[in-house]
Amino acid sequence: MTFRHVAVWIDHHEARIFHVADEGFDEATLRAPHRHVRRHPTATAEHAHPADVQHFFHDVAKALEDAVEILVVGPAAAKDEFVKHVKEHDHALAPKIVGVETVDHPTDGQIVAHARKVFRAADRMR
DSSP: OOOSEEEEEEOSSEEEEEEEOSSOEEEEEEEOOOOOOOOOTTOOHHHHOHHHHHHHHHHHHHHHTTOSEEEEEESSTHHHHHHHHHHHHOGGGGGGEEEEEEOOSOOHHHHHHHHHHHHHHHHHHO
């Protein structure tokens, strides 16, 4: 099934994918691989296990491949790393990304409302 508008909220622990329609939305969550190892406090997920992060980003990209337009949001660097991964490894998805924005930890409703606003503006620009 093809979803016209899809928003993804992503950090290094999970990706929440929202298929946004005018009358509603649905949400799916993908969790990043979790290892039970003690890491140095300054180590981040992407530095401790880079292969895990790349597999996670690939899984997220695969979940988004049927989208027509994608908004990527998140609180920190993961959203930018995901977009970089898409440009380097999942080339067909890159032109579908209409925006990348920093947001903290909004509710599902806030993400969907913001996504609708962004997608409406993008539609008007065409």
